[in-house]
Amino acid sequence: MMIGPYTDKFGFTEGEFNLILKAFGAEDHGNIIRDWYNGYSFGGHTIYNPWSVISYIQAIPNPPGPKWLNTSSNALVYEEFDRGGLEIKRDIETLLAGKELRYPLSENIKFSDIGRNPMNIWSFLYYSEYLKFEDPNWADYDPNLLTYALSIPNKEISLAYRQFGNRMYEGGDLGTGIKSFISFFLENQSPLILEQTLQDLTIGLVSMYDLAKLPEAVFHACVLGLHANLRSVYEIRSNAEAGYGRVDILMIPKTREYPYAYIIEFKTVDSLSDGEKTISRALDQIHTKE
Known part of the structure; x- marks a missing residue:
């Protein structure tokens, strides 16, 4: 990329680096410095980060560590x-x-x-x-x-x-929950993991007042937002027309690496005892509507 008369002016060249090692009696530390602070290339020149090299030599016999990285915000x-x-x-x-x-x-x-x-x-x-x-x-x-x-x-x-x-991947319980949600679709994990993850995320993200009037729609929007993290490997469609009906969320694979497609249907239940009946009704709806 970078070619011109100044390509060796962005740091210490190999020759300059060897002179510095000799001047400070640090020849034994040459390989350590190469592993930690070498590797940049400008116009065919191997360049060492000058701040990191100087900081390391000044700190001998302390072990190597981040030098230049600690000088700025990321x-x-x-x-x-x-x-x-x-x-x-x-x-x-x-x-x-x-x-x-x-x-x-x-x-x-x-x-x-x-x-x-x-x-x-x-x-x-x-x-x-x-x-x-x-x-x-x-x-x-x-x-x-x-x-x-x-x-x-x-x-x-x-x-x-x-x-x-x-x-x-930080973010406490919420960050862990989002990571688990993504992992379910990418690693084909147990549905029980998804169930617990969605419960935890709903408690952490959604207010009871949000759910009061249109719980199914609010939960749909919440889960759809979580799916934004998967758009690079799945085509995500919401309320997509498919067959003879409309799918709440349809996930179509973009790559062979993740071959499973998902049809997601949301249903509201009044009590835990209604769960199995509601699941059966949702599955029947998916098959009937093709």
Whole structure:
């Protein structure tokens, strides 16, 4: 990406790094520093983060840890990851597994562009030094689009992505409930898990006053909102015409990785004893209406 006479001016080059190690008698720490603070590439030059290298050498014999990451807030990164939904979360899991992502990069990206397309976040992260790129190749789906293999450059940045991942799944009982709701559809878990999860989320999200007049409609809207986290792998339709009727929520798989489709029908029951009858009536309605 970055080519020109200043590509070696963004940090310490390999030669400069070796001189620094020798000057401070820290040659034995070279491999540790490479693992933690190396990995950036500008115009064919391997570049070390200068702040992190200096901070580590000054702190010897203390163990390595985040240096540059502790100098700024990651609030904007957290916000963009939250906007990206399930697709971004899956990509972070891929990076943390030591694998690469392949995306195009834009040199002209602005802050206002980031939230408009989940792919823009990777350009932002590359130019913010949260990613390194290798192996530029033309995209199979567009011969005029250049894509790059993106990966985590070093241990310091890997720690940042773990913090990002933990932050996205935080939120106490509510965050745990939403994660369980998503996991039911992605991991084919027991319906009992979904039942308990929806009960917990309803108690945490919905007021008794919301349910007073139109409980079925309110619960429908609540569950539909939770399904927004699954839009990258499912086509979500609400009140969709299908067969000879109308489906409350229809989930159509977008990928072979998650092959199950779901038909969701909401019913109101007056008491627990009416539950089995209501379930049978809902199933009959699905079959009759095809």
